[in-house]
Amino acid sequence: MSVQLPSSMRPLALAAALLAGAAGVHAAEVSVAVAANFTAPMQKIAAAFEHDTGHKAQLAFGATGKFYAQIANGAPFQILLAADDATPSKLAREGLGDGATQFTYAIGQLALWSRQAGYVDDQGEVLKKIDWRHIAIANPRLAPYGAAAMQVLEQLKLVQQVQPRVVQGENIAQTWQFAASGNAELGFVALSQIMEDGKLREGSAWLVPASLHSPIRQDAIALKGAQGNTAADALLQYLRGDKARAIIRSYGYGF
Amino acid sequence: MSLPVLAPDDWAAIGLTLRLASITTLALLLLGTPLAWWLAHTPSRWRGPVGAVVALPLVLPPTVIGFYLLLLLGPRGWGGQLTEALGLGRLPFTFGGLVVGSIVYSLPFAVQPLQRAFEAVGRRPLEVAACLGAAPLDRFVSVALPLALPGFVTAAVLSFAHTVGEFGVILMLGGNIPGATRVVSVQIYDHVEAMEYARAHWLAGGMVLFSFAVLVLLQWLQPRGAHTP
Numbered sequence: 001m002s003v004q005l006p007s008s009m010r011p012l013a014l015a016a017a018l019l020a021g022a023a024g025v026h027a028a029e030v031s032v033a034v035a036a037n038f039t040a041p042m043q044k045i046a047a048a049f050e051h052d053t054g055h056k057a058q059l060a061f062g063a064t065g066k067f068y069a070q071i072a073n074g075a076p077f078q079i080l081l082a083a084d085d086a087t088p089s090k091l092a093r094e095g096l097g098d099g100a101t102q103f104t105y106a107i108g109q110l111a112l113w114s115r116q117a118g119y120v121d122d123q124g125e126v127l128k129k130i131d132w133r134h135i136a137i138a139n140p141r142l143a144p145y146g147a148a149a150m151q152v153l154e155q156l157k158l159v160q161q162v163q164p165r166v167v168q169g170e171n172i173a174q175t176w177q178f179a180a181s182g183n184a185e186l187g188f189v190a191l192s193q194i195m196e197d198g199k200l201r202e203g204s205a206w207l208v209p210a211s212l213h214s215p216i217r218q219d220a221i222a223l224k225g226a227q228g229n230t231a232a233d234a235l236l237q238y239l240r241g242d243k244a245r246a247i248i249r250s251y252g253y254g255f
Numbered sequence: 256m257s258l259p260v261l262a263p264d265d266w267a268a269i270g271l272t273l274r275l276a277s278i279t280t281l282a283l284l285l286l287g288t289p290l291a292w293w294l295a296h297t298p299s300r301w302r303g304p305v306g307a308v309v310a311l312p313l314v315l316p317p318t319v320i321g322f323y324l325l326l327l328l329g330p331r332g333w334g335g336q337l338t339e340a341l342g343l344g345r346l347p348f349t350f351g352g353l354v355v356g357s358i359v360y361s362l363p364f365a366v367q368p369l370q371r372a373f374e375a376v377g378r379r380p381l382e383v384a385a386c387l388g389a390a391p392l393d394r395f396v397s398v399a400l401p402l403a404l405p406g407f408v409t410a411a412v413l414s415f416a417h418t419v420g421e422f423g424v425i426l427m428l429g430g431n432i433p434g435a436t437r438v439v440s441v442q443i444y445d446h447v448e449a450m451e452y453a454r455a456h457w458l459a460g461g462m463v464l465f466s467f468a469v470l471v472l473l474q475w476l477q478p479r480g481a482h483t484p
Binding site for chain 2: 065069134141166167178181
């Protein structure tokens with residue numbers, strides 16, 4: 001059965017159908033909680049994602065532990081890009097996330113950094129000199145990069161000497177700020193924070209060998225609210241794609 | 256499960272917080288009194304701008320204050336170069352740095368009640384005292400101070416309580432050093448982020464009770480009917 005519209009209304013109906021179609025295909029939106037160390041690469045990935053798929057990714061940046069508390073209390077995120085693998089696993093166990101979607105989107109690279117050029121040597125010997133006043137480390141209780149930094153100090157048997165000079169950032173972003181403002185001469189930061197387009201942005205750094213700490217596995221997971229959200233599925237897939245991986249690698253992450 | 260009560264590091268944070276709030280309150284009463292007196296009595300055209308600067312911490316996010324203090328007191332800021340030249344070293348990540356940050360952060364909570372109290376006293380009692388031959392300092396100490404006493408009490412209590420609740424400035428300026436810069440609010444935040452909610456509750460619940468008690472005390476100390484016409 002066909003319904004005849006008055007001819008004057010036909011263009012209107014056509015426009016409405018087009019709009020509805022466009023909304024169904026293109027206007028999906030996904031809200032993503034992103035670990036602070038992944039801020040810069042994720043901004044680039046989100047822009048590429050929007051350009052390539054038409055979906056929109058709303059990003060919130062912060063500490064993984066804080067995101068956990070917010071998600072457990074109903075925060076409207078659909079995806080978590082954590083700084084560790086423990087938090088996504090915990091969310092899956094508690095039924096707050098979909099365990100089947102969990103995967104490692106990046107492996108973090110720890111760096112010892114100073115904003116002064118030529119200050120940090122490429123063997124990390126500056127740690128032993130201790131002619132500096134402060135070293136910024138992310139809170140090891142909260143941040144995987146902080147825990148890794150402490151493992152490095154333990155491996156090098158430097159905990160005793162270094163501990164009195166440690167200042168703790170609440171997360172890796174604040175740790176970088178302590179070092180970037182020059183208040184701490186040294187800082188254990190994420191390589192992604194001091195690198196852009198495959199190069200060190202400023203200062204001097206020692207890329208800490210991965211053998212000195214357990215790997216910083218950063219996992220993604222789709223949260224309960226992601227069900228039926230096409231943009232959420234698309235973003236998780238996009239993160240594994242070549243384009244996203246090239247961006248992630250250019251910030252010094254491994255896989 | 257054993258009942259998780261306060262651990263030694265929680266007590267250290269509490270002690271540090273009380274020390275910080277006491278020193279800050281004392282400093283604010285010393286600095287705030289002449290400033291509030293000037294604001295209450297000056298005919299200067301700078302009264303408006305200075306009053307606005309005093310009120311700024313009321314409207315600025317604490318992270319803004321903390322961020323600029325971190326830059327100002329750092330090795331490249333003139334504040335940091337000044338403290339180094341004076342032999343004080345750099346203030347970020349030290350207790351002294353937190354005192355400076357807290358003074359800025361709690362300034363309006365001391366100055367504004369004092370200013371209102373001095374304004375309420377007015378000029379007349381001072382003029383009468385002058386006629387009776389009292390010298391300027393005597394007029395201030397024996398006439399203005401007793402009359403403005405409720406203002407001093409309010410200023411002290413509010414400065415203390417507001418400093419106890421400080422978080423954003425300390426997060427930016429402190430460095431979370433146990434026994435030196437890790438105050439209660441930061442300790443609570445750490446417990447929450449580490450998902451140790453039981454420990455967080457002990458401190459956070461205590462903070463709620465403390466703040467409530469302070470506000471009740473404040474109402475109780477206000478002279479009854481002071482504001483009825």
